[in-house]
Amino acid sequence: MAEEATFKVRFANGETEKADSLWSARHAIARRATFDTGPLHPRNVLPAEVWKTGANVFGRGIFVERIQTAAELSAVT
Secondary structure: OOOOOEEEEEOOOOOEEEEOOHHHHHHHHHHHHHOOOOOOOOOOOOOEEEEEEOOOOOOOOEEEEEEOOHHHHOOOO
């Protein structure tokens, strides 16, 4: 059975967090931004990058998106 892809979030402060889906990766960013020391300007969190990782992905992973502002997390596209 093939291993499913996972996601990795890289925060502005250099920390990383794994997520099972793109939705949970974006949720991790929103959660950290909300509880950051400065939630109006969460410099420890944003900009954050989301990468797709897994056994079938070569190298560091596949870049998915970069979140610059908290407003992007709730934007309807």
